[in-house]
Amino acid sequence: MHPPTLRTVGSFCARRSYQIRKCSSGAAYVEKVKLLDYWKLQDSALQSEFPRSRLLLMVDKRVLVQKVDGDIKMIENGVSELRKKLGDYGLIFDQSHSCLLDAVPGPQNDLIPLFGTSIDAAEMPDDSPISKTDILGELGGSLGGKFTSLRTAMLAMNDERQRLLLAKFQSLSRWSSIYRRCPKCAAALKMRVSKSGAECVTCQRVYYPTLSPVAITIVTDESNENCLLVRHRGSANGVFTVVAGFAHTGESLAECARREIAEEVGIFAHLVQQLNMSQPWPMPDSSMMVAHRAVADRNQEVVVCPDELETAQWFSRDQVRKALETTVADPFLKGLPRTLDDRQRLHYIPPRGAIAHAIIRDWVQGKF
Numbered sequence: 001m002h003p004p005t006l007r008t009v010g011s012f013c014a015r016r017s018y019q020i021r022k023c024s025s026g027a028a029y030v031e032k033v034k035l036l037d038y039w040k041l042q043d044s045a046l047q048s049e050f051p052r053s054r055l056l057l058m059v060d061k062r063v064l065v066q067k068v069d070g071d072i073k074m075i076e077n078g079v080s081e082l083r084k085k086l087g088d089y090g091l092i093f094d095q096s097h098s099c100l101l102d103a104v105p106g107p108q109n110d111l112i113p114l115f116g117t118s119i120d121a122a123e124m125p126d127d128s129p130i131s132k133t134d135i136l137g138e139l140g141g142s143l144g145g146k147f148t149s150l151r152t153a154m155l156a157m158n159d160e161r162q163r164l165l166l167a168k169f170q171s172l173s174r175w176s177s178i179y180r181r182c183p184k185c186a187a188a189l190k191m192r193v194s195k196s197g198a199e200c201v202t203c204q205r206v207y208y209p210t211l212s213p214v215a216i217t218i219v220t221d222e223s224n225e226n227c228l229l230v231r232h233r234g235s236a237n238g239v240f241t242v243v244a245g246f247a248h249t250g251e252s253l254a255e256c257a258r259r260e261i262a263e264e265v266g267i268f269a270h271l272v273q274q275l276n277m278s279q280p281w282p283m284p285d286s287s288m289m290v291a292h293r294a295v296a297d298r299n300q301e302v303v304v305c306p307d308e309l310e311t312a313q314w315f316s317r318d319q320v321r322k323a324l325e326t327t328v329a330d331p332f333l334k335g336l337p338r339t340l341d342d343r344q345r346l347h348y349i350p351p352r353g354a355i356a357h358a359i360i361r362d363w364v365q366g367k368f
């Protein structure tokens with residue numbers, strides 16, 4: 001990250017009336033990126049923009065969403081309207097609870113910040129006649145939506161921009177809340193208003209949000225007509241997915257994919273290729289999932305790692321296509337099998353918001 005030049009800073013300071021429509025979409029994109037870079041570094045400039053910002057909201061790590069045309073979308077509010085509505089429920093927030101997510105068109109045809117604000121609600125007294133869940137339900141209703149778990153929102157969202165914003169929101173909120181002291185000298189860190197970095201007050205080192213790379217891999221046989229899918233312990237009944245695991249230090253993503261296949265299902269993949277797909281995933285920590293395809297001899301014995309997996313099986317393209325169709329027709333997985341017998345059969349793949357869904361879909365459709 002480079003600080004903006006004096007010329008750039010001057011142009012931003014002078015141009016509160018930045019005219020979006022006068023730029024081509026490419027030029028508008030470049031301007032937006034430069035503005036975001038400036039806001040990330042310049043605390044006072046971003047602070048002064050805060051009152052006219054738009055905000056996405058999480059309370060108790062549940063995100064405020066609404067359903068729009070069968071999709072899930074986060075709800076944006078202005079600072080003053082959100083302050084008033086949250087105030088009615090005794091909830092307060094400021095910049096310290098907020099991280100910079102994007103720049104969006106403002107009322108004067110200029111760009112204003114989009115923040116994600118994450119607060120915790122106090123526990124209700126034991127003798128309270130109303131539960132916290134009821135209160136959050138009411139608050140969500142007054143804001144035009146409802147609070148839902150991060151996982152549900154990430155998996156159900158169809159729009160990639162929304163998923164990326166939510167991943168950034170959760171990752172920056174979490175990182176800025178736990179990254180408090182300098183790893184080198186243990187002095188306090190001063191967090192930027194944007195939450196895009198933190199500087200040690202003593203040794204002046206700057207730290208940035210952490211990200212863990214993950215290889216996520218579909219294993220096929222040599223004919224490319226069958227693939228190996230796995231069921232994780234504790235996953236929803238009848239849901240199978242692809243193999244995934246964190247990269248170790250000193251390992252390429254291809255090596256990571258090959259090792260994870262050996263560890264999780266006990267077979268050797270003689271070919272590993274990266275696919276042109278990736279997805280940030282913010283739970284439990286901030287990951288970057290990078291898609292791969294691996295080819296393995298189907299005659300090898302599958303031996304699952306019992307700590308992680310319940311089962312792993314080869315399926316034909318038709319079997320996987322059927323599960324894909326079931327999942328597309330029932331994106332919230334309402335028809336999951338309930339019997340113990342049925343749960344180890346392939347009924348569903350992960351929902352549309354997961355990169356695993358896109359990998360499996362593309363394989364079914366013969367795209368690789």
Ligand SMILES: [Zn+2]
Nearest residue numbers: 182185200203
């Ligand atoms: Zn330090």
